[in-house]
Amino acid sequence: MPKWLRMFALPIVALSLVAAACGSDEPADGGTATDGGTTAECNADITVGVALDVGGLGDKSFNDAAAAGLDQAIADGLVCEDNTKFVEADNTGSNRDENVQALADEGFNLVVGVGFAFSEGIAGIAADYPDTNFAIVDGFANAVDDTLTNVADLTFKEQEGSFLVGVAAAQYCQCDTIGFLGGQTGPLIGKFEAGYTAGAKAINPDINVLVEYIGDDTTAFVNDVKGEALSTKMYDQGAEIIYHAAGLSGAGLFRAAVEADKPAIGVDSDQYLTAAPEEQPLILTSMLKRVDTAVYNAIKQTGDGNFVTGFQVFGLADEGVGYSQSNTELMTADISDVVDGYAEQIVAGDIVVPEDPAEA
């Protein structure tokens, strides 16, 4: 259903809702609500606009990781809080390009697009704003237009981080069947699947990895209902643990995990820290994709005047990916020792993790 149709049916409810909501303090803007930013010393020379993808602030995953990078930069005084702005995409992401263009129009020095879907739009816009730095998380704008001089594509070796949680999954469960819940089909999430499968097979070559994808478009990352259904299905089929790379839809996996009383693995940020109390004990680990590090670096470079454009790849060796160990109940030293052993081999180049699920 389109959004206006929903409002069409509920104008009066909307009125009363807004009336009720005006008491609470801008819940949609939580990311910038860190106090004290104005009193600390900060670099007032630069302005940073962050265009978020579908899901927006509060997705406890990808967008929040980018927001964390900006928050850290604010905390470190690289930019003043008043000089930053978050802009969320609408529910279908149709206004990504307009948001980026609007930020560039407003004269922000650095415009960050959070998500690969920004690539095309920024590739088309960047040349019109030569004095603006553009950074795209997971981007590929420089492949769309190789003449760009002001765009950085921040990419990650997700397969390496996923390999580590795959090792952790197989090592923890000592079982024959595990699961993978992907968001949108395609090569990007394929890297997560490939690494996870390869990691699990490094421990148990005969392990069976069940794979489910939520959908074919970006709304697959905001469909927690389907995420829960597919997760329950995999648990029912014998998966002892499931790893998700599905953004906000991953909330469905955690609910299914509680229902099945079986563990799950989070993605992008340390989801153990943000999960509900009943879900927390079941989250073995999370694949960390240091979107925050990448965003932080882009802000720092902009402030220092040495913004690096082109493709920038953050791997295990650059601490661009990793895994979390917050859940000490499940993630015992025995397991993390094994995982760390594999991590060393990857950094040393002894193991090359595949990007394509067909090769895993």
Place this chain on the structure above:
Amino acid sequence: MAASPATMPTAHVRERPSWLEPLLVQAAALLLALLISLLIGAVIIILYGEDPIDVYGAILEFAFRDATSFGTVLSIATPLIFSALAVAVCFKAGLFNIGVEGQFLVGMVTATWAALHLDFLPGPLLAIGVLVFAMLGGMAFAAIPAVLKVKTGAHEVVTTIMLNGIAISFLAWALNGPLKYTAGEGAFNVDLRSDKFADNALMPNIGALFGMKSSADLSLLLPLGLVAAALVWFLFKRMRLGYEARAVGSSPGSAQAGGISIGAVQIKLFLISGALAGLIGMQQLLVDKGALVQNYEAQLGFIGIGVAFLGQNNPIGIVFAAIFWGILSRGESALQINTDVPREFVIILQGIFIMTVVIVYQVAKRWAARRQLAREGMIENIDGSAAAVDIDGLSKEDA
């Protein structure tokens, strides 16, 4: 639409020509609706603790501050013009085509196929070929519910909604199969997509003519949309099919008695609607992206229903409604950058606008009809007609 002018000799009573009054009533109704919506919106903004002038000002500033801004508004409006026209064409004959969304997706698939496989066509012929295939795709997919409706009586709302789901899967299948990139080595693999189209398949950017930056994405599709609106207007005002459609829409029984083949009219309108729907995706395909991508902009077919409502299914009204919708959509960015009002306010405002326009139009229409009745009653009263006295008495009670 407004009640047909009286056939009685009333010209000496009225100074205004008979066609002007309904038009004036419509314009006044629209203005009133706009005013009411803005007032309701202002109440919400005030409840949120912001200044309505600031918020509306931010929206207007983002739409009109320079040529590029307005060009962006127009490029948002372009697909909505096609979408709303597609909805309106069917609606005139009482058909509710919810399947515009699906027809637009299928149109994108056929257009992509044409752009990739008809590349032997020289110069602008390729672009024209792509547009034709987009329309053919939309028509083919619209033919299914049309035939089902006429042959089996299956209601078009049910069939088109279900066909929308099929269209989404069809597009996904096409992108994963026959249309999947072949040359996309390296970084392009991050996103499932078709190969890039040849440059002569794309729509020329006309923004530069008006001093806009190329990122405004204003293309030849906008004038094409205006031409489409003019053609739809012509169809309903000047062509036999349009007359028949209106007859079927207002009273199928008498239309049939008058010798109109209802089924034939419905199928023809569905095909025209499908052709228009096929063009919805061209803005993103041939201007924004230059390829069919996995993250295509969806829902445009549904938004068209709202825009058609706003424009009261009138082609000229639709053009303005689409531009208006574009201003509001761009306002989502404006609100987030320049105010503390959440972007969802725009969605609320869009809903309020549609509601108010529909309600105010209905009220205005009844008011105009009653005025007409009252006037006729008065004249007949002089003549001493018994029926007329009744009508006069009724309208006095109502007033």
